[in-house]
Amino acid sequence: MKHTISVLVENHAGVLARVAGLFARRGFNIDSLAVGITDDEHISRITIVADGSKYTLEQIEKQLNKLIDVIKVKTLSPESMVSRELILIKVSCTPKQRPEIISICELSRGKISDISANSVTIEISDNAQNLNNFEELLRPYGIKEIVRTGTIAIQKGEQAVSLKN
Amino acid sequence: MASERMTVARAMTECLKAEGIKDIFGYPGAAICPFYDEIYKSNIRHILVRHEVNAGHAASGYARVTGKPAVCVATSGPGALNLITAIATAYMDSVPMVIITGQVNSDQIGRDVFQEADITGSAEPFVKHSYLLKKPEDTADVFKKAFYIAGTGRRGPVLIDVPFDVQKAEIDFEYPETVDIRSYRPSTKGNGFQIKRAINALKDAKKPLICAGGGLFTGNAVELMRKFAEVNDIPVVSTMMGLGAMQSDSPLYYGMIGMHGAKAANIAVNSCDTLFLLGARVGDRAMSAMENRKDFTVVHIDIDPAEIGKNIEANVPIVGDITLVLGQLLEQVDGFEERLSHTAWREELEKYRTETQPAPAGDGYVNPKWFIRTLNKYLPEHSVVVADVGQNQIWTAANISLKDGRFLTSGGMGTMGYSVPAAIGAKTACPSVEVVAVCGDGSFQMEFNEMATAVQHGINIKIIVIRNCFLGMVREVQERTYDNRLIGVSLDGSPDFCKIAEAYGIEHMLVNSEQSAVEGIGKLISSDKPYLLEVVVPEHEKTIL
Numbered sequence: 001m002k003h004t005i006s007v008l009v010e011n012h013a014g015v016l017a018r019v020a021g022l023f024a025r026r027g028f029n030i031d032s033l034a035v036g037i038t039d040d041e042h043i044s045r046i047t048i049v050a051d052g053s054k055y056t057l058e059q060i061e062k063q064l065n066k067l068i069d070v071i072k073v074k075t076l077s078p079e080s081m082v083s084r085e086l087i088l089i090k091v092s093c094t095p096k097q098r099p100e101i102i103s104i105c106e107l108s109r110g111k112i113s114d115i116s117a118n119s120v121t122i123e124i125s126d127n128a129q130n131l132n133n134f135e136e137l138l139r140p141y142g143i144k145e146i147v148r149t150g151t152i153a154i155q156k157g158e159q160a161v162s163l164k165n
Numbered sequence: 166m167a168s169e170r171m172t173v174a175r176a177m178t179e180c181l182k183a184e185g186i187k188d189i190f191g192y193p194g195a196a197i198c199p200f201y202d203e204i205y206k207s208n209i210r211h212i213l214v215r216h217e218v219n220a221g222h223a224a225s226g227y228a229r230v231t232g233k234p235a236v237c238v239a240t241s242g243p244g245a246l247n248l249i250t251a252i253a254t255a256y257m258d259s260v261p262m263v264i265i266t267g268q269v270n271s272d273q274i275g276r277d278v279f280q281e282a283d284i285t286g287s288a289e290p291f292v293k294h295s296y297l298l299k300k301p302e303d304t305a306d307v308f309k310k311a312f313y314i315a316g317t318g319r320r321g322p323v324l325i326d327v328p329f330d331v332q333k334a335e336i337d338f339e340y341p342e343t344v345d346i347r348s349y350r351p352s353t354k355g356n357g358f359q360i361k362r363a364i365n366a367l368k369d370a371k372k373p374l375i376c377a378g379g380g381l382f383t384g385n386a387v388e389l390m391r392k393f394a395e396v397n398d399i400p401v402v403s404t405m406m407g408l409g410a411m412q413s414d415s416p417l418y419y420g421m422i423g424m425h426g427a428k429a430a431n432i433a434v435n436s437c438d439t440l441f442l443l444g445a446r447v448g449d450r451a452m453s454a455m456e457n458r459k460d461f462t463v464v465h466i467d468i469d470p471a472e473i474g475k476n477i478e479a480n481v482p483i484v485g486d487i488t489l490v491l492g493q494l495l496e497q498v499d500g501f502e503e504r505l506s507h508t509a510w511r512e513e514l515e516k517y518r519t520e521t522q523p524a525p526a527g528d529g530y531v532n533p534k535w536f537i538r539t540l541n542k543y544l545p546e547h548s549v550v551v552a553d554v555g556q557n558q559i560w561t562a563a564n565i566s567l568k569d570g571r572f573l574t575s576g577g578m579g580t581m582g583y584s585v586p587a588a589i590g591a592k593t594a595c596p597s598v599e600v601v602a603v604c605g606d607g608s609f610q611m612e613f614n615e616m617a618t619a620v621q622h623g624i625n626i627k628i629i630v631i632r633n634c635f636l637g638m639v640r641e642v643q644e645r646t647y648d649n650r651l652i653g654v655s656l657d658g659s660p661d662f663c664k665i666a667e668a669y670g671i672e673h674m675l676v677n678s679e680q681s682a683v684e685g686i687g688k689l690i691s692s693d694k695p696y697l698l699e700v701v702v703p704e705h706e707k708t709i710l
Contacts, residue, residue, distance in 0.1 A: 010348060014297070018289060025290050055474075062471035068294040068314060071348040163347075 002031065003057050004083060004153045006161045007046040007064060008072040011037065015069045019046055022067065028052060028060050032085075034150030043071065043163070047152045074161045076153050083153035086125045088113070089135065092142035093120045101141060108134050119144060127151075168339035173301045173331050174199035176338040177265070178207045180308035183340045186236050188212060188227065188593050190220040194240020196280060197267030199332035201238075212593065212622050215614035217244050219586035221251020223618075225260045226590025229573050230549060230598075232385055234261040234315040234323075235590065241267045242280030245326070246287065250580055252322045253291035257577025258406065259383055261320035263311050264292075268328040271299060285326050293321030301334035305341060313344045318351030319469040320383050351468065355485035355493050362481045363464045364497045366439050370462070372510045373399045374437035376422065379406025379576065380444015380467060384487035390443055391415075393491055396498055397505045399441070400514055402430040404451045405562050406576045407444070413566035419514055423451040425559045425708060429517035436513070437461060442479075444487045446472040448577060466490050526703050529677050533557070533631050533702045536682055537564035537603070540629070543686050545599050546570060549591045553584035553604035556637035559708040561603045570598075582611030588626040589619055599627065599690065606632040606656055613662075616669040619695045627689050628671075628697045630662050633704045641707055666697040673697040 009015045016035055023030050031049040038045050050060055057075060064073045076083075093101050101120055105112060110124035124134060128151060135146065155161065171179070177200050181189070188210045193201045204211050214220045220237040228235035239245050245266040255262045268274065269281045285295045294314050296307045307325060315323040367373060375394050381387050387410050394401050394417050401411040402422050411418040420427025422434050434440065434455045439462045445451070446467070455477070465472075465479035466487060473482040483490055523534035537560055544550070552561035552574040565572060573591065575583040588602035604612070609630045619626050640654040666673035676685040676698050689696045 014285070017286065021289055058474065059471065066469070066471055068346065068349050 001051065001053065003050050003052070003060075004076045004078070004081060004151060005048045005050060005060065005064075006074045006076055006153060007048060007070060008038070008161065008163070009044050009046055010069040010071065011042050011044045012069055015044070016046070018067055018069060019064070022063055023048075023050070023060075026059070026063060028056060032150035034152050036152070040163070047150065049151050071163065072161065076155055076161075080156050081153045082156060083127050083151050084125045085128055085131055085151050086123065086149045087131045087134070088121060088123050088147040089138060090119055090121045090144040090146075091138050092118060092144060094118060097141060101138070104137055108137070110134070168337040170335060171338050172199065172203070173298075173304050173327070173334050173336055174203045176304045176336060177308065177327070177332070178203045178209060179338060180305060180340060181209055181236060182207065184308075184312045185233070189236040189238055190214055190223040190227070190590065191238030192217045192220055192240070192244055193238075194244045194267060194280070196241035196269060196329050197238060197244075197265075197332075199329065200265070200267070200327070212589075212618065212624075214586065214618050217247035218251045218582070219589075219612065219615050219618070221248045221255065221262070221264065222580075222583050222586035223590035223593070224262050224264075225251065225255045225258075225583075226551065226573060226587030227594045228255075228261050228590075229382070229587075230571060230591045230594045232383065234263050234312050235594075236263050236265065238265045239267070240280065241269055241284070242282045244280075245284035246282050249288055249291065252288050252324065254575050254578040254580040254583065255322045256291040256293070258379065258575065259320045260322065261315040261383075262322040263315050264322055264324045266324065266326045267332070268297070268326045270330045271328045272330070274328065285324060288324050291322070292324050293319075295324040296326065298325060298327045298331055301331050301336045304336060305338060309341050309344045310346060313346070314349060318349070351486075352470070352484045353486045353489055355466070355483040355490040359481055359483045360490070360493050360497065363441075363483060363494060366462050366464055366481055367397065367498075367505070370439035371507070372436060372438045373397070373441065373507065374433050374439070375399050375401045375441045375443060376434065376445050376447070377401055377403040377407035377410040377443055378445025378447075379404065380487055381407060381410040382571070384444055384468065386444070386487040386491055389488060389491040389495065393495060393498070396495070398507045398511070400433055400507070400511055402433050404445045404447065404576075405574065408562060408565070408572040409567035409570060412568045414568065417511075419518070421562060422455075425450075425563060427563070428519050429514055432517045433514050434458070439464065442466065442477070443491075444468070447476045449476070452476055525679065526706070530701055530703045531676055531679060531682050533560045533700070533706055534564050535679070536631075536676075536700055536702070537561050539682055540601070540686050541565055543690055544570070544601070545690075548599040548601060549573060549588070549595070551584040551588045551591065551600065551602045553602070553608035554579045554581045555605045555607060556633070556641070556706075556708050557603050557605040557608070557631045559638075560631070581608040584608065585612040585615045585626070585628060586618075588628075589615060589624050592624050592626045593622075596625075601627045601629060601689075603629045603631065605637065606630055606634060606659055606662070607636045609662065610656075610659065613665055616666065616671055616695065616697075620669055620671065625693060625695050627692070627695070629689075630697065630699045631702055632659075632662065632699055633702045633706065634659065635704055637704075637706075638708070662697065662699040671695045671697050673699065675699050675701070677701040
């Protein structure tokens with residue numbers, strides 16, 4: 001089972017290594033990991049998508065909480081979060097194929113970010129499932145390269161994973 | 166207190182003084198010299214070990230008997246790396262420790278210069294926390310936090326790596342009086358609702374049992390646990406780390422659980438209906454006693470939430486400081502209309518107490534189990550016994566009986582070569598207490614260099630080397646599981662340990678009969694100098710009782 005975990009950490013050197021090392025040595029599987037700053041410059045947020053049972057998730061949360069630099073750990077429930085990844089896809093595209101690809105792109109709320117004689121690069125941000133579907137739509141044209149970020153996620157509604165609550 | 170201008174090296178000694186540190190164990194090198202120069206000028210006693218790992222083990226022994234963080238020091242690169250086994254050993258047994266290492270100059274870090282090693286990175290899996298002190302002005306803050314983190318919550322080692330240039334930098338130093346780490350708030354009191362549930366479980370129990378763990382010592386809750394057991398008439402068993410928490414001659418005490426434990430203790434965990442786990446993580450060796458239990462109520466009290474539900478499912482989880490939680494429980498117990506009594510349950514267990522006498526060994530040998538029991542008879546009540554790892558550890562754990570003394574061993578990591586340096590640490594902390602290291606001929610050869618440390622600093626530890634010319638524990642495994650194909654377990658070529666002791670100027674005696682054992686133990690205890698007994702035991706003697 002996939003779990004999306006939002007972790008607030010002190011913005012110190014070496015914190016990411018501690019978190020990544022913890023997952024490696026305790027045998028927790030990471031599907032994706034994304035790190036970024038928050039509205040407070042002293043705090044970073046690490047969003048982790050991990051795979052494991054309920055027992056594993058409980059251990060992940062507890063072990064993360066034991067790291068001194070970890071301030072807060074919250075597992076977001078799939079129903080009450082908005083999650084996004086950003087994907088950049090470079091597809092083979094002859095001048096003739098451009099209208100088709102551009103329409104797929106528009107229908108999927110993507111954006112053409114680069115174009116050359118025989119290729120286009122499209123960017124889209126969406127949840128992982130929709131991005132996978134989009135990838136399949138483009139596969140017949142010949143995918144040259146894919147670059148994807150890790151998942152980031154935020155709770156729906158007014159609640160926030162922050163120091164205040 | 167107004168701030169004062171000084172070097173970081175000097176400030177480091179001021180931090181140690183402020184933390185009440187009087188003794189440190191270490192091994193110098195170029196990268197830590199500025200700090201050593203300040204140790205020279207201070208009144209902190211430096212004890213030179215003969216290998217860095219033993220600075221760590223000595224600090225561990227020191228910390229375990231004082232209950233406060235102890236300090237060890239090494240230089241950069243190999244010096245720091247040699248400490249890692251000791252750091253991991255302390256981590257597994259939740260021993261509070263602050264480790265100070267020298268590091269190459271800040272601007273050389275990452276360039277593979279002479280004696281450079283990424284020690285904070287290498288030690289990361291085994292420390293509670295670590296610091297690479299890059300900014301000289303952070304010195305006081307880092308030390309304050311390091312001691313606070315090491316000595317609170319679930320205790321553990323904290324490493325501070327200090328680059329050479331940082332040690333020499335000048336700062337305005339003022340040691341903070343308080344510390345606040347927003348991401349570290351060790352829980353203290355137990356949750357009121359869970360306390361109520363625990364009390365209900367206690368009231369409902371027909372066959373309650375306490376399993377005493379090492380956390381009772383770190384949490385300073387030995388007396389409270391005894392009271393909780395006595396007031397509520399609850400039988401007690403212990404893990405290896407919890408040995409001695411209950412007086413072994415108490416009628417409520419049934420021995421150590423686990424693979425090498427006592428029959429009555431293992432039967433108790435298998436037939437109790439309510440188990441109070443107090444500061445015990447129930448490692449796999451202890452767990453083997455209750456693998457198949459599903460039908461009982463487990464009340465698990467631990468300071469570390471991650472231990473609750475990790476190895477055994479807890480019906481009543483209580484996260485908190487064991488002293489406070491036991492206090493909360495006892496407060497409720499005070500309100501009981503009548504005192505609990507579990508006579509039938511105790512009588513049931515009583516049947517399983519075994520009092521087998523170890524068989525006498527043949528001519529020229531001593532039975533190690535008999536030897537430990539005999540040693541026990543003569544040792545003062547407050548003694549500290551440090552067992553090494555291997556057959557000697559099991560023989561000692563299973564046959565020692567403690568009233569108010571301590572039993573120390575590397576329980577979690579099972580690190581050979583722990584006993585002599587840890588004994589040196591314990592004896593340094595408590596010079597008036599008898600401290601005995603019990604090791605095998607295998608482990609002794611990993612640590613006998615530390616006899617020099619004992620002699621040089623007048624640390625009068627007693628050493629018992631149980632000699633069977635084999636790495637006996639591994640040999641037992643090879644006999645049992647590998648059809649007696651013995652490989653790499655013979656210790657042929659070992660020296661005469663009495664002569665080794667002689668070379669260090671340490672008094673010694675060879676014990677190879679019951680009569681010489683009694684004489685030797687007498688000499689060992691009456692000596693006010695370090696003393697070594699080489700005890701010859703039959704090579705086939707096993708650990709299973």
